[in-house]
Amino acid sequence: MTNIKDIARYCGVAVSTVSRVLNDHPDVSDETREKVQRAIEELHYIPNNSARNLVKTTSDTIALLVKGVNNPFFSRLIKVIEREITARGYSLELHQMDTSEDELRIGAQLANERKLIGILFLGGRFNYTAEEIALINVPFVLCTYTNTFGSLDSAAYSSVAIDDRQAARFAVDMLFSLGHRKIAILADDQTDKSISELRFQGYKDALAAHGVAFDANLVACTRSFSDMRAIYRATKDLLARESSITAIFAIADVMAIAAIKALSDSGKCVPDDCSVVAIDGLDLSEYLLPTLTTLVQPVEEIGIACAGTIIDLIEGKGENRQYTFETILREGGSVRKLEA
Amino acid sequence: MTNIKDIARYCGVAVSTVSRVLNDHPDVSDETREKVQRAIEELHYIPNNSARNLVKTTSDTIALLVKGVNNPFFSRLIKVIEREITARGYSLELHQMDTSEDELRIGAQLANERKLIGILFLGGRFNYTAEEIALINVPFVLCTYTNTFGSLDSAAYSSVAIDDRQAARFAVDMLFSLGHRKIAILADDQTDKSISELRFQGYKDALAAHGVAFDANLVACTRSFSDMRAIYRATKDLLARESSITAIFAIADVMAIAAIKALSDSGKCVPDDCSVVAIDGLDLSEYLLPTLTTLVQPVEEIGIACAGTIIDLIEGKGENRQYTFETILREGGSVRKLEA
DNA sequence: GCAAGTTCTGGAAACGTTACCAGTATCGTT
């Protein structure tokens, strides 16, 4: 393997000069620069990253810590983020966690061990105190999630997300405006300062706004976002105990898909007997029978913002900031107006 | 940041001794070993990976090169692979490529630049010559794909996959046995030594076995595996020119989903007017209306085999080997027997 | 009691880079 010394010798210059060329340092004449660059080409020289990282005491990798990778929406998002990160010359490391794991501590440990330069948190919750956050000594961004619980100062963290609570509120409001009153919610368990909790809150907001009391019987809960089987079962149970519901709000597209199947297997037709609305806007949802009415998250924009934010923070080009994106209603065939 | 010298000083031993403890070298007394380990705990020492990699001239990361991450089947698989790789103490780096890119050269370059210890190729094609393969100087595994074109000696590469050709053959045979004769295929363009080509071959095999001539008009082609819109359009076009088909074989579940929608929008009901069968076995496919009849790939086993194989190769514990997994038919409601 | 192991330990040279410091040559000012 040819190294920096080899090409220094080959060109008759010092290693430091070669290093300068490599790092686009201004203090080098066009003549030598060209000579060195030619040598790099000819000898197929590739800088050794480990050596670089050693002296710079960091790496060039950003970690993406994901809870619940099997959520198709996350898969889409990961794709965009990876593309953006590599396009800007950094590299991405993927880590999955179980819901029970403590993302903050894992992140902090990883950052030390692997000399990460940034962390993206995707999924899960993030109810930490300022002291806990201080454990992480690299920039980080909460993807698809905002700490809106007031426990954190907005200068203390960055986030990129839709307004989950507002989106849920919008979806359920829509059902109300179509005449529905008995509206069930399909959510996952993990209602501890997570996306799920926010969407749950939005559901309650809508109920309250329309003077309908919250009824715990109308809640179908599962442990995971994307365990289709569990979602199916939970919906079946819901229908068994509350057969008169006319609409279901699912906090994610995948959940809606399982719910529609459960409805069908219970002899209920969507949207004639029961309407279904969700949040996420997977590509796939547009190709179901019936097509799913859902609030589309702008996944491209979100991904670009996640990558852009973390890189700006790393490069010292920006302050902590919270981005909120708008969802767009995509009307499908899973919702209908209820006649009085 | 505390380093190896600090804990050497703290214990009153040499750095080399600490290094030996760190690497489980036998030549160290139980007493010193314990002393050093305690110091590591107390001082929260974390070895510097860059320094390690520098002297060992490698890293500890395996790269996963993916073409078409938006294929949900791949997402599932990536999850399993990531879990297995990290569980065995290595780390995984995700790289996406466009279909037009040359995976081999990108892999070779990446391996050098980033001092990778192994590469997993996922998706795409792999029709390279032995000389080209020699460009990659680290172990690699073809995931979900086998080079069955005879151009490569089986000792030259490792692979983990289902028998794509056989599976396709099985699916189409099934349609024949139910009385179907006019069977269309829904595939992607990239039929150049890829999974798609194999499945396409299987389709032709089945036709031949039943004495039916291949008809190019019965082929609906798209550029990408998972561009739902394109698949939908292609199916619509197919139906417009060949309205009398009674069955469609889709080479992937996502394709089948778009196809079913296209059928429905063309006034055809699945399975009454047209049967649909696919390969992949996504969880989701079991929750569609109608549920999809599909050949399930054992994704857990495949992922474990991919990770296991690459790690064994890296650790010098195994030869190149090709694994073939069996698919399992999951009968759904998208297929019906054709009355004579 | 001595040579020939064995078991453990320390010292120091690598690994390939960057960053700093010191220096030389060139140039424009006064």
Add this chain to the structure above:
DNA sequence: AACGATACTGGTAACGTTTCCAGAACTTGC
């Protein structure tokens, strides 16, 4: 003509490990 500034270059000490070599302290066998 002398001066400081500017543009460039070379030498070298880090960065934190591992690995090799040498040696010390013990055993063992005769």
